[in-house]
Amino acid sequence: MPPEDKIRQTFGMTEDMKRWKELVEASGLLEAAVEFSGCRSSHEMRHAHPLRTRAWDKLHDMAASKPDQVSFLKDEYIDVSNNLRHWNTLRFAELTVFMALTAGLINAMYIGKGAQSFEAGLLLKCAGIFSTLAFFVLQERTMTWFHAFNRRAIELEKELGFRQYMDVPRVRVLSGQNSIRSLFMMILAFWILMIVRQPL
Numbered sequence: 001m002p003p004e005d006k007i008r009q010t011f012g013m014t015e016d017m018k019r020w021k022e023l024v025e026a027s028g029l030l031e032a033a034v035e036f037s038g039c040r041s042s043h044e045m046r047h048a049h050p051l052r053t054r055a056w057d058k059l060h061d062m063a064a065s066k067p068d069q070v071s072f073l074k075d076e077y078i079d080v081s082n083n084l085r086h087w088n089t090l091r092f093a094e095l096t097v098f099m100a101l102t103a104g105l106i107n108a109m110y111i112g113k114g115a116q117s118f119e120a121g122l123l124l125k126c127a128g129i130f131s132t133l134a135f136f137v138l139q140e141r142t143m144t145w146f147h148a149f150n151r152r153a154i155e156l157e158k159e160l161g162f163r164q165y166m167d168v169p170r171v172r173v174l175s176g177q178n179s180i181r182s183l184f185m186m187i188l189a190f191w192i193l194m195i196v197r198q199p200l
Helices: 003-010 017-027 029-037 042-048 053-065 069-110 118-160 176-196
Strands: none
Touching (some): 069 118, 069 176, 118 176
């Protein structure tokens, strides 16, 4: 049995388990015990339970050893959520830069000097292949960080009783990451085809 539940039972707080957990999460163990008992202060609570001195001392020891455990977890949860937003935003920022660069290379290949010179055209197509591979690696690395923070967010939710990330529907094939991978593969195939079909 968790030590918090032992304290709750010792002081006769057995009628509302859900309310007890809410108080512990919101205020901490000592404050939850005082409020749950109906007393106005810890001093009044101690006098209301004079025969439970050892249990009262245990309550103080636990509250002193972990005064802000729930608060720390909530702070970390906020940081993790901010990190998830950061990496998700970065993911699409990278994709935007990549698409703009690809459009510029294609424009130069068909309209600029690349359309008139074999060497320039070949150089632009090689640059297209290199940029596609480079941004693909960046996308995969970004998603590695994103998934790491997502796993940590789920772990924290289990501790805090939240369900924001745990209840997100999971898909394997038709996922956003796989759709981005398909886009990169199509663009890479386009550049390779342009090199193969380039007239000598």
